[in-house]
Amino acid sequence: AAPAQAQSVKIGIVGPFSGPFAHYGALFKAAAEAYVAGQGGKLGGREVELIYRDTGGPNPAQTKSLVQELIVKDKVDYLGGFVFTPNALAVAPLIQQSQTPTVIFNAATSSITEKSDYFVRTGYTLWQVTVPLARWAAKQNIARVVTAVTDYGPGLDAEAAFKSEFARQGGTVVESIRMPIATTDFGPFVQRIKASGAQAVYTFLPGGPPNLGFIKAYNENGLAKSGVRFLGTAETDEFDLQKFGDSAVGLTTAFHYSGAHDSAANKAFVAALKKQDPGAAANYASVGAWDGMHVIQKMIEATGGRKDGPKAIATARTLQWESPRGPVRIDGKTRHITQDVYLRQVEKVGGVLVNKEVESFGPQVDHGLAQ
Amino acid sequence: MSLLLDIRDLDKRFGGLHVTRGVSFQLHAGDRLALIGPNGAGKTTLVNQVSGVLRPDAGEIWLRGENVTRLGQAQRVRLGLARTFQITTLAPQLPVQRQIEMALFEREGLGGRAWRSVDAYPALNAEAQALLQRFGLRAHAATPTEDLAYGEQRLVEMALALALRPKVLLLDEPMAGVPRGDGARLLAALDSLPRDLAVLIIEHDMDLVFRFASRIVVLAEGAVLADGSPDDIRRDPKVRAAYLGTPA
Amino acid sequence: MTVLFNIAVDGLAYGMVLFVIAVGLSLTLGLMRFVNLSHCAFAMVGGYCAAFLVRQAQWNFWLAVPAAVIATAALGAVLELLVLRHLYRRKELDQVLFTIGLSFFLIAATNALAGPQVQLIPLPPGLAGSVDLGFRTLPAQRLLVIGAGLAVAGAAAWTVARTRFGIWLRAAVDHSGTASSLGIPIRVVQCASFAAGAALAGFGGILGAELMPLEPYYALKYLVLVLVVVAVGGMGSIAGSLAAAVVLGVIETASKYLASDWGSLFFFLAMAALLAWRPDGLLKR
Amino acid sequence: MTEAMLKLESLKAGYGPTTVLDGLSLAVAPGERVAMVGRNGVGKTTTLRAIMGLVPLAGGRIEFLGEDISRLSPHQRARRGLGYVPQTRDIFPSLTVEENLLAGLKHRPRSAVDEAYALFPRLAERRRNGGTQLSGGEQQMLSVARALLGRPRLILLDEPLEGLAPLIRQELLNAFQAMSRETGIAVVIVEQQVDEALRYARRALVLDHGTVVHESDAQVLLRDTETLDRWVGMAVH
Amino acid sequence: MNTSTTLQGPAEAPSEARHAAAPRCRPAWRAPLIVLALGALACALLPEQLGLMTRIFVAALFVLSLDLVVGVAGLATLGHAAVFGTGAYAAGIFALKVMPDPLAGLAIGIGAGGLLALASGAFLLRYRGFTFLMLTVAVAQIVLSLPQKARDWTGGDDGLSGFTVGPLLGRFAFDLEGRVAAFYALAVLVLLYYVARRLVDSPFGLAVRGIHENRARMAALGTPVYRRLLAMYTAAGAIAGAAGALSAQTNAIVGLDSLSFALSAEALVMLILGGAGRLGGALVGAVVFTLLHHTAASINPYHWLFVVGFMLMAVVLVSPAKAWGWLRRRAGAAS
Ligand SMILES: Nc1ncnc2c1ncn2[C@@H]1O[C@H](COP(=O)(O)OP(=O)(O)OP(=O)(O)O)[C@@H](O)[C@H]1O
Ligand SMILES: Nc1ncnc2c1ncn2[C@@H]1O[C@H](COP(=O)(O)OP(=O)(O)OP(=O)(O)O)[C@@H](O)[C@H]1O
C-alpha cells in the first residue's frame, strides 16, 4: 500500500444497512460523512477511511464476526455505530482484547459501557431521559400513570426507570402494560389504558410502524379527548414525525435532542447533514453519529493518529463540547455522555411538525448506572 | 391345510355408504383365491382393511392365529402379510434395486440399522439382484423406478411384495394395464411361488382368473355373493347377472 | 363484561384485516397449489399504489382503491405470463425459492424507489373518524374492512364453488393436460386466477394498511401471520380462512387484554392446537 | 373409403431426445370405429396425445374436418370436436363426481350431466363423492362419461376397458356402438383387451415403433393369429 | 440405461462394467475428507477471514442437519432454528453456570438439540405437508417465547453473554484472530458430516428416503414409519444442536435471533439453493449464500437484497445442475 494510505485512520462503522432498520445505517453514514466533510475530509490531520459493515437486525453472532474481521483484517483504529444492545455486547470482549476504542452512536441499554473499558457512548439511555420526565409528571399533579411499553429490552428498561422514579416522587403507576414486539393492532392496549383510569400514559415504542400504530390508536379511540396525557421519549422522533399528521400535535415527550433545537451548532449540523444527504433526518441517530465522530476526532488528535487505545480513551473521558443538542460532556467514570434533556411538545410550524423544546431539565447523567 | 387368514363379519362404512357388509371368508395355506365383483363392490376396500390401511367398523381379522384387527400395518407385515396396490405405489426416484433392498432390510429387521452402508450386506444385495433377475429387471437395477415402463413398474410392485417372503399375499389387479404378453410373465412368476403360500388376487380378466384360481369369492355391494370353485362360479346365475354378463 | 365486548369487537375487526390479507393466498396456495410466498409483496404493491395515487397524484380515495387493485392484478398477470407459469409444475421448494427471491427483489425495489419510511394511505373524511358503539368507539375504517371482508368472502366462495370458472380452475390445477383436452382454456384460467389472487392481495394490502403499515419489509413481515391463517383455515377454503382469521383474531386480542406479558405465545399455542385438532382446516368435514 | 374426418400425415413426435412417433400416417372416416393395437410402449398413447395436442410435434401434420389443427392448443382442438379419454383416467381429485362431469361440458347447460348418469347409473349414486374416492372401475366410467359430455365428433379412447368388470365392459362397448349409430361419432380405441376391441371395431391398425405396420378389417385381424402373435404378442387363445 | 446411478446422485465413472447395473454408495469418508481439505486450505489461504470461515462452517453444519429433515426425510420445516437456538442456549448456560470446557458444552448442545427434536417431533410427526410446516413454525415460536420470558437465565433480548469458553482440549485457547475457533468448527463439521453420510447410506437412511418418496408403500413393507421419522428428526436435531453450541462457543454470545423464524427461513433458502437431499448440496448452499451475503453486503450494504433476490430467482429459472451440464458440454465440444 502507498504510504499516504498507510497513514490514514480507519474507522469501522457497524450498523444495520439492510433490513427493516436500514434507515439507522443510512443516518449513521450520512452524519459521519457530513462530519468528516465539514472537517475538510481529515480528522486530526489524518485521512480517514470509513468502512461500513451491515449487521441487519439484532444479530450478535454475525456482528461479532464482522467486527473480528474489521479488527484482524482491516485493522481499524476505531469503531463506531451500533443500534442494538446485543450486537454491542457481542463485541465487548473483542474490543477489550484488541484495545479498540468504540463509540456507541445509539444502543441504549445502560450496562453496555460497563462491559469494556473501550466503550464510549454518544447516544442516550432510557433512564437518562425518562427520570426527568417522571419527575416533571409528578410536579404537574399527575398522580396516576399507566405505563405501556413494548415488551423487549429497552421497553423494560424504560418501564423500570419510570416506575422507580415516579414512585420516588410519590406517584402511582396503576398498571404496567407490556405490548408484544410484533403488535400491529394497538386498539386493545389503548382500551386497557382508558379503563385503567390513569391520568397519563407513559409509553416506549421502537421506531417505525409501532409508533404510528400506537399514536393512531391513541387518537382514534378517544384517549386524547378523554384527557389521558401522552408521555413519551423517542416516539415523536423526527424520522417518523411527519407521518403522524395533525394527530401528533400536543404530544409531550422528554428527550435529549430535537431537530428544532435552537442553536447555531444545531443549524450547522442540520445544514451539513442535508448537504450530504437531502433525505436524511436530523434526529437522535444522526446526532449520535455526528457527536461520535467528534469524539473520534479528539481521540485521533490526542494520539497523533497512532493506535493507542488506552490513551485515546483517557482523552475521551475528559471531553466537553457544544453539540447540536446543547452542551455535553463525557462522564469520566461511566464513559457515557452527560447532556441536557428537554421537555418537548409537538407543534406545527410552517406546515411541518416539530418537537418544540418547552423546558430544559438541565444536564442529566445516566441515571441507570447511578442505580 | 393350515388356516392363515380368517376374516369374520367385517363391516365398513364411508359416511352413508356401506362398503363392506358382514364379509367372512378364510384363506388356507396353498389357496389361490380370486376375489371378483363389479366395480365399486368393495374389493380394494376389503384388502385395505386386511392389510391395515383402513380400520373396519366391526368384525375381526385373524392372521396366523392372531387377532390383528387393531394392529398397525407393520405388525401385520411381520406376521407374513404382503400386498400390492391397484394403483402403482412405489418410491419413484430410488433405483429399482434399492427399492427391493428396502423390503429385504425390513423383512430381516434391519431397517433401523444406521451405521453400515446398504452395500455392506452382500447377502441381501445378492438376493435383491436375484429377485430382479427373476422378473427380468436385472438390467434396470440402477434405474430410477419412475423411468421404467408402466408394465415394468407393475412387476416391481409384485417383486416388492415377494421380497417380504410372505405367507399371505394380497394382489390388487396386478395385471391392470399390463399387456397380455407381459401378463404371461407375471403369471409365470405367480405360478412359481411356493405352494404353501396363500394368494388372494383381485382381477377383472376372467381368462386369467379361471386359469389361476382354485377358489373364487364374488363380492357385490359389499357382501359375499358367492364362494366356490371356478366351475361353480362360472355357472352361478347370480354371478352372471351381477358380474360376468354373457356366458363365459 | 365490557372487556368481553371489547374483545369481541376488536377481535372481529382484527380478524377481518387478517382475512382480507390472507384470502388471496388461500386461493393461490390452495386452489392453484402454487406456493406464492411473494403474496405479501403483492399486497405491498397494492398498498403503495393506493398511497401514491391518493397522496402524490391526489386521486379520490374511492377511485384510487380500484385502480390500485387493478394495477396489482396486472402486475400479477404479467409475472404469470412471463415467468410464474413455468413454475406450476416445478417442485414446491423451487416455488418457495423463486417467490422468496421475488419478495427480496420487490423489497429492495420499494426501498430504492420510495425509501424505508412508512407509507400512509390518507383516508377520506367519512372513514377517518371513529364510530360510537355506545360503550366505546371504533375507528370507522374498521367497519369498512369488516364489510369488505364479508363481501370478498362471499364473492370468492361463490366463484370457486358455484361457477363454471371455479370448476375449470380446480380441474386445470389437478391435471392441466386433461383439462385442456376437455376444452378448458387452461392458460386463460390460470392467468386470470393468479391475477385475481394478486388483486385480492392488493386489496388486502390497502384495507389492512391501518393495522399493518406499509413499508418495504411488509413483504416478509406479515408472511407468517398470513400463512397461519391460511393453514388453520385449510388451504383453498374461503369460509375456513374467514373462520380461522376471526378465531385467531379474537384469541390474539383476548391475549392482549388479559395476558399481554406472554406476547404471541397464546396465538401460536392456539394455532398449534387448532391445527392439531383439524389438520386439514377448521371447516373440513 | 369416404372423405377422411381425421388425417395424420407422417407425424413425428417424442419426449425430449427420444423419438416415439416416426412418420406415422393414418386416416379416420366419419362414424368409423378404429381399433389401434400394439405392444407395450410402441407409441399408442403418444399418438392419441399428439392428436389432442398434448405432445409437441416434431414434424408432420394433423387435419381434422378439413382444417389443419397442428398448431392449435388442446382446448381449441376439443372445441372443434375432438374428445379424449386418457389412459391414466385423470379424475380431478379436488372436484366431486358431478363437478368432474361439469368440467367436461364445455358450454352446455348443467342439466346435460344427466346424460352421463343415464349411461352409468353408478355415478349418479356417487355424485357428491370426491372424484378420487371412487373405485378404480368407477373412475374409468367417470372419465369416459366426462369426455362424452363434450359431444365430440371423434373420441380417442385410451384403454377404456382397463379395470372394468366384464359386464360393464360389454355395456360400454354396446353404448359406443349405439352412439356411433345414432350420432355418427367416430371412435379410435386403444386396447390391451385386443379381442374385445377388435370385435367391436370395424377397422384395425397395428402399431410398432411409432408407425402403422398393419392395417385391415378388424374381424379379419381377429382371426389372423399369425399377425397378432407377431405384432401384438397375445398368445391368449 | 447402463449408466450407474448411485445413492448420491450423479454417476461415478462406469469403471466396473460388470457391476454397471448395480447401484453403489460412495465411501462415506470421501466427501467429508474433501470438505476437510478444502476447509483447511481456505483457512490457510485467508488467515484474516477466519471469523467468516467459522460462520460458514457453523451455517454449513446447520443446513446439513436441515437437509436430513427436508431433503432426506421430506419434511419441509420452517422451525429448525428452534433446535439450533436450544443447542446454543444450552451450551451458553452450561459455560456460564457449570464449566467452560468447550467439548463438554458441545455435548450438552447436542443433547439439548436432540431432546427438543425428540419431544417436538413426537408431536409434529403426526402431521404432514403444509400442516407439518406450519406446526413447526408454531413450535419454534413457542420455544422462542421461553428465553424471552426467562430473562434471568438467558438475558432476554440483550442476549446471553458474559460466559467464557475454556481452551480446547485444555490446550488451545480461543484467540482474537479466531484460529482455534475456525479449526474447531471445521473439525466438528467434518466429523458430523461423516456421521450424517453414514446415516443416510445405511438401511435406516434408505428407509427414511423411501418414506419421503412413498409413505404408503413403506408402511405396506412393514416399516414403522413414525418411529423411523422420529429417529431421523432427533438425529438432525442433535446435529443442529451441535451447530448451535458451536455458534455459542465461537461467538461467546447467544441472541434470540438464534431461535428466530428468519434463521429457519434463511437456512431453508441455503438448502434449496444448494440442492436438497444430497448433503453435499447443503454445504454448497451454505457456503455460496454466506459468501455472497458477506461480499454483496460489504460492497454495498444497501442493495444486497437486490443481489440475493436476483440470484434466488435465477437459480430457479436456470438450475445450477443444468448450467453445469451445459458448460461441461461446451467445454467438451471445445476441447
Ligand atoms: N375413502 C372413501 N370415501 C368414500 N367412499 C369410498 C372411499 N373409498 C372407496 N369408496 C367407495 O367404496 C366403494 C368400494 O370401493 P372399492 O375401491 O373397494 O371398489 P372395488 O371393488 O375395488 O372396485 P374396482 O373393481 O372398480 O376397483 C366405491 O363405491 C367407492 O366409491
Ligand atoms: N412422459 C414421458 N417421458 C419420456 N418418455 C415417455 C413418456 N411417456 C412415454 N414415454 C416413452 O414413449 C414410448 C411410447 O409410450 P406410449 O405411452 O405411447 O406407449 P403405449 O403404446 O401407449 O404403451 P402402453 O401399452 O404401455 O400404454 C415408451 O417407450 C415410453 O417409455
Ligand SMILES: [Mg+2]
Ligand atoms: Mg379396486
Ligand SMILES: [Mg+2]
Ligand atoms: Mg398407452
